Amino acid sequence: MADDTLITPVKTETLPPVAAVYPDIDVQQRSKEPNKFLKVLGGVASTALSFVAPGLGGILGNVIGGGGGSFGSYGALMEQQRQFEEMQRYNQISSSLQNRQQNQMMNQQQQNSMQLISVQHRVGMQAQEFTTVSNLMKTRHDSEMSAVNNIKS
Amino acid sequence: MPNSFFMTIKEISVSNEELRVMLEAGYILREAARFSEAEAIFRGMMEFLPESEIPQVGLGTVYLQKGEFERAEEICEQALSINPESLYARVHYAEALLFGRQRERAENELREIISGDPDSPHSQTAQALLEAADLISPNQASPTNFM
Secondary structure, rough: OOOOOOOOOOOOOOOOOHHHHHOHHHHHHHHOOOOHEEEEEEOOHHHHHHHHOHHHHHHHHHHOOOOOOOHHHHHHHHHHHHHHHHHHHHHHHHHHHHHHHHHHHHHHHHHHHHHHHHHHHHHHHHHHHHHHHHHHHHHHHHHOOOOHOOOOO | HHHHHOOOHOOOOOOOHHHHHHHHHHHHHHHHHOHHHHHHHHHHHHHOOOOOOOHHHHHHHHHHOOOHOOOOHHHHHHHHHHHOOOOOHHHHHHHHHOOOOOOHHHHHHHHHHHOOOOOOOHHHHHHHHHHHHHHHHHOOOOOOOOO
């Protein structure tokens, strides 16, 4: 469970490109074009057999008509599907990581904004206090000087 | 003849200018937190000017600055007994009340001073004290309706 990316802290490193993870993806996509005759034969066999055994009909039709007419093409299909599912998982993890990073960034930004507002508030308050005290000192000084200037022995 | 050796305070001739300079020296020493020297000056000035409330108020402000607000209040009250009309004494009496957490009484006194003579420099100090009331005596909820 420690390797679970959803539990362990997120590392900010980016995921490798898909082509690096699945180097043979292009090879799989360049599958052989099936023979026309075998395609037709497969279709007919599939239809006929689907009346007898609905699940098996489709598979046999695919075996006969699909890519080269052998069990290898079915295996390749399954492999493709597996890789497709893996890619989906990969995408899910990648998007979850991105979401988490975005959330972290947003939280950080929010914290920074709050800190900034707090500091601005404190600075404003201090400036106001400074003005008030400064004004008090000035007026007190003027008042004292006025008293002193009126003194007579 | 030991009696002729010492002069009484009344025998010392001091000009108004010298009195002003001495008073100013008292204020400067007070601002420099040299309280005992400032107190000595104001007490000496009280001997020179027994009928003036000004040196006594000066002494009161020394105690205010020292944080001894009750003592300051007493001294300013004594100064008011010399000259009850003195706005200077009234302002500092109110200031002592404000610092001594008697905000309501202080604010009433300050408002009276301002309404009596709004243009006086003492009224301006009173106004500044009202504005600073929240800083000086913050724990008491009181409407700060200036003027």
